[in-house]
Amino acid sequence: MSQPTGTRSLDALLEAPLASEGDGVVIHRAFPTHQMGEIDPFLLFDHFGPIDLAPKEARGFPDHPHRGFETVTYVLDGEFEHRDSFGNHGRIGPGDVQWMTAGSGLVHSETPGRNLYEHGGRLQGFQIWVNLPRKDKMKAPHYQEISGEKIPVAKSPGVECRVVAGEALGVQGAVQTHTPIQYLHFTLQPGATVLQSAPATQNAMLYVIEGMAETQGTAVGRFHMATFAGDGDQIAFRNPGEAPLQALLLTGEPLREPIARYGPFVMNTREELQQAFDDYRAGRMGTIA
Ligand code: FE
Secondary structure, eight states, X not given: OOOOOSBOOEEEEEEOOEEEETTTEEEEEEESSSSOOOXXXXXXXXXXXXXXXXXXXXXXXXXXXXXXXXXXXXXXXXXXXXXXXXXXXXXXXXXXXXXXXXXXXXXXXXXEOHHHHHHOEEEEEEEEEEEXXXXXXXXXXXXXXXXXXGSOEEEETTEEEEEEESEETTEEOSOOOSSOEEEEEEEEOTTOEEEEEOOTTSEEEXXXXXXXXXXXXXXXXXXXXXXXOSSOSEEEEEOOSSSOEEEEEEEEOOOOOOOEEETTEEESSHXXXXXXHHXXXXXXXOOOO
């Protein structure tokens, strides 16, 4: 069998519906929805906002547990504060990434920063859940926190790419991942084109944050997610519009393991899921002081 070459064709194109999560955070959820399930190894894709909040209007995600996967938070506008049951506490502001390996489990809260809550302002960001392979699900919780100015930026004419994970235009990403994953934030000026390596073995998707993309002759509008077939090893897209295009391009090697999932726990079997609930209820994931 020959190696696939060339650009990958479009598989699905869907608009991420509006939803409300946590304490009433407005999000566009690309998946999971009735129309689009997991895209192995990605379990969830939420775009919060963009929303202009009045003072005291900002909402967050009060204390809740996670086990068996990673939560990746990327803030574009506004700020979140987080606390967890190991005593960790921090703030994620514009451009910052928090790649949290929940592993064996913790309890955390994700709330709007005090400044955003008191004075209002714009909130926009992403939370993406990345599944862990069976062998890593029970490893100790771990954070990779990368401030905005430490995220490598790749550039070519009319194109800028913040390389959170993976590689773009010869620039390596900031984050170490458990399995091969690319997490790329592209900004394209009108008329600019990107040809990005996306191995045929990896699931791949393009989400438009702002502006309009065109890929394989199809327009991809704002809040739309395009997924790609495994028939090539590159993704080609361009900005056909008159305003800058901002898009996230994600690729990941599928784990191809059974998924037992309920709420904040993602394991391989029902027994492990039950154990996660039992451990949480018994306080074995801790509580936030
Ligand atoms: Fe969480």
